[in-house]
Amino acid sequence: MAGTVSVAHDAVLLAGGRASRMGGADKTALVSGGLTLSDHAVAAAGRAATVVLVGLRDGRSAPDGVVHAREDPPFGGPVAAIAAGLAAVADPAPWTLVLACDLVRPEAAVAQLLGAADDAGDDADGLVAVDEDGRRQPLLALYRSDALHAAVRALGDPDGAAVRRLTADLRIVEVPLDAGLCADVDEPADARRVTDGSGLLD
Numbered sequence: 001m002a003g004t005v006s007v008a009h010d011a012v013l014l015a016g017g018r019a020s021r022m023g024g025a026d027k028t029a030l031v032s033g034g035l036t037l038s039d040h041a042v043a044a045a046g047r048a049a050t051v052v053l054v055g056l057r058d059g060r061s062a063p064d065g066v067v068h069a070r071e072d073p074p075f076g077g078p079v080a081a082i083a084a085g086l087a088a089v090a091d092p093a094p095w096t097l098v099l100a101c102d103l104v105r106p107e108a109a110v111a112q113l114l115g116a117a118d119d120a121g122d123d124a125d126g127l128v129a130v131d132e133d134g135r136r137q138p139l140l141a142l143y144r145s146d147a148l149h150a151a152v153r154a155l156g157d158p159d160g161a162a163v164r165r166l167t168a169d170l171r172i173v174e175v176p177l178d179a180g181l182c183a184d185v186d187e188p189a190d191a192r193r194v195t196d197g198s199g200l201l202d
Contacts, residue, residue: 125148
């Protein structure tokens, strides 16, 4: 991938999920600014050593240079997707970016996370975005790869597991981000804002 950063990292991009509040639609295929939301996620991960896109729907393919993986079982949830993404990286970098593919402005959000990593301290296992209401966003985060691998092993079966269980014992540094950088697509109204030029991506 093009570009260099001071924090060497891989990227695990999560494109799976049933999108039940969207009637099962593939929200990562929504187009904004000429790119699908999953392509925006790939662009945000453009400085990663290895990029793994997990859980694309049937009929869609990963961009050139991006590894495609599938969680086991399909729709097994974000922890299963993280486990599949980690397993697909042959030579892990020190850090792993974990990024949901339904985020609206991932490029700017990831840039802020990477910028904060240099000041995280040697005892930090990860940096997690926090929205303006104080809610952690564990799928907009940068984790030490060895700590994340260890957490997956300790958890056991990842099928249906909550991300908060996976990260419960990790030493996390919170990175406050503007609400717009944490915005994602959960419901049809979100999708309309993303695709109708109403300013959600400004």
